[in-house]
Amino acid sequence: MPQIKVYTTDFCPYCDVAKRILENKEIEYEEINIHGNPEMRDHIEELTGRRDVPQIFIDDQHIGDDDNLAELARSGELDKLLEKEEGNTLGHNNNTIEERNVIIIGGGTAGYAAGVYTSRAMLEPLLLVGDTLGGQLSLTLDLENYPGYFGDQAGEFVNGLKEQAENFGTETRFEYVTEVDFNNHPFSVKTYDNQYVAKSIVICTGASPRTLDIPGEKEYGGRGVSYCATCDGFFFQDQRLIVVGGGDAALEEGIFLTKYASEVIIVHRRDQLRASQIMQERAFKNDKIKFIWDTVVDEIQGEEQKVTAALLRNIKTNDTEIFPIDGVFIFVGHIPNTELFKGVINLNDQGYIIVDEKQQTSIEGIFAAGDVHDHVFRQAITAAGTGAAAGIMAEKFVAELENRAYPG
Ligand SMILES: Cc1cc2nc3c(=O)[nH]c(=O)nc-3n(C[C@H](O)[C@H](O)[C@H](O)COP(=O)(O)OP(=O)(O)OC[C@H]3O[C@@H](n4cnc5c(N)ncnc54)[C@H](O)[C@@H]3O)c2cc1C
Numbered sequence: 001m002p003q004i005k006v007y008t009t010d011f012c013p014y015c016d017v018a019k020r021i022l023e024n025k026e027i028e029y030e031e032i033n034i035h036g037n038p039e040m041r042d043h044i045e046e047l048t049g050r051r052d053v054p055q056i057f058i059d060d061q062h063i064g065d066d067d068n069l070a071e072l073a074r075s076g077e078l079d080k081l082l083e084k085e086e087g088n089t090l091g092h093n094n095n096t097i098e099e100r101n102v103i104i105i106g107g108g109t110a111g112y113a114a115g116v117y118t119s120r121a122m123l124e125p126l127l128l129v130g131d132t133l134g135g136q137l138s139l140t141l142d143l144e145n146y147p148g149y150f151g152d153q154a155g156e157f158v159n160g161l162k163e164q165a166e167n168f169g170t171e172t173r174f175e176y177v178t179e180v181d182f183n184n185h186p187f188s189v190k191t192y193d194n195q196y197v198a199k200s201i202v203i204c205t206g207a208s209p210r211t212l213d214i215p216g217e218k219e220y221g222g223r224g225v226s227y228c229a230t231c232d233g234f235f236f237q238d239q240r241l242i243v244v245g246g247g248d249a250a251l252e253e254g255i256f257l258t259k260y261a262s263e264v265i266i267v268h269r270r271d272q273l274r275a276s277q278i279m280q281e282r283a284f285k286n287d288k289i290k291f292i293w294d295t296v297v298d299e300i301q302g303e304e305q306k307v308t309a310a311l312l313r314n315i316k317t318n319d320t321e322i323f324p325i326d327g328v329f330i331f332v333g334h335i336p337n338t339e340l341f342k343g344v345i346n347l348n349d350q351g352y353i354i355v356d357e358k359q360q361t362s363i364e365g366i367f368a369a370g371d372v373h374d375h376v377f378r379q380a381i382t383a384a385g386t387g388a389a390a391g392i393m394a395e396k397f398v399a400e401l402e403n404r405a406y407p408g
Helices: 015-022 038-048 066-075 077-086 109-120 135-138 156-169 229-236 247-255 277-285 378-402
Strands: 004-010 032-034 055-058 060-064 095-105 127-128 171-173 178-179 186-191 197-204 207-209 240-244 263-267 291-293 295-303 304-314 320-324 329-331 334-336 366-368
Touching: 004 015, 015 066, 015 207, 015 229, 032 127, 038 229, 055 066, 060 066, 060 197, 066 077, 077 247, 095 109, 095 186, 095 378, 109 127, 109 197, 109 378, 135 156, 135 334, 156 171, 229 247, 229 329, 247 277, 247 329, 263 295, 291 295, 304 329, 304 366, 366 378
Parallel strands: 004 032, 095 127, 095 197, 127 171, 197 366, 240 263, 240 329, 263 291
Antiparallel strands: 004 055, 055 060, 178 186, 186 197, 207 334, 295 304, 304 320
């Protein structure tokens, strides 16, 4: 039996992804949570050269992070690796096509809001989560601006939303959609493991962090370059960090990083922030936070697989400076997760799904909600609002198809 070890920290959505891949395949593993354990943190960095989690080992062979594990699972290599050791079959590709009333693609705020509405309408929706349960909210700790929610924990909020949707009959599956066919009805959706058809689809695939696309960014990914403060902040105890960006996410995550770092320097390309007033006040008051204005990062430099400096350029004077740092956290906006829908439904120039006032896309019966179509507000409350609207419209569409009264 191969021994699988997964090194994780608290509040790490990518760690959850790795664990879920293994659990879906009924593979036993040992979880080693390194949160608050500097020796274990240093040990893992020594073993892998990486400053991020999760890190996964099979029989002491380092196989990488959740992306590497997902790739192994997708390609069938993971099964082979384990079959070779075990002589049994772990793959379970299912060739039957399952029929559903409504499929919701995406398990963030919008997806689960659509789940609450469609399951209360007794449609027994199937919600395909992809790789991030809770979506972008699982990348942060705090949620203070969701009206009516008096806690301040993003994770707690997302868990509550999921539980509420599931209590009414939403079924969650941890599957990633790889292909859709919306030309024929019922609509068809494929994942790595299964095939489905549904009368109506609600797309809530949200958005992913935008990268800077500069030299060194990919090379030092996980070796000092990060997009998730709650996941990787712990690796930067008493170190000096740059946060790139000037919006709410940059300030919120920058403030969080001061728990660990000796200094957090916010590098912003303008001379004022885009963030809300309350976040600005908190950041300006924090002794560990400094600002560098009108400046972009042109390159991330490193030595021996670790970030050591950033090449900064003032966009007004064009002066450059090699700025010594230990890590770069990047929060410069998002790109919509719509690759799957290119050429299938209408997207705008920036790749966001175009919907009408009833959340309907260019195909009747296909709805979209949340950050996948909203490039203006991009908030949990607006994602929930449009998710609810899309759920209501999916219910109406199915009722009309079946010649039922709406609401039923
Ligand atoms: C660091 C940070 C801090 C934030 N803080 C706040 C805040 O304080 N207050 C606030 O209101 N908002 C905040 N936001 C914004 C908020 O998180 C988003 O507006 C909200 O999460 C959007 O929800 P969504 O459901 O549209 O998309 P997402 O949250 O992006 O969820 C998308 C879902 O789709 C799934 N998915 C993607 N592709 C596929 C596929 N092919 N198959 C299956 N599933 C797929 C993903 O796994 C995920 O579950 C923050 C965002 C970030 C990044």
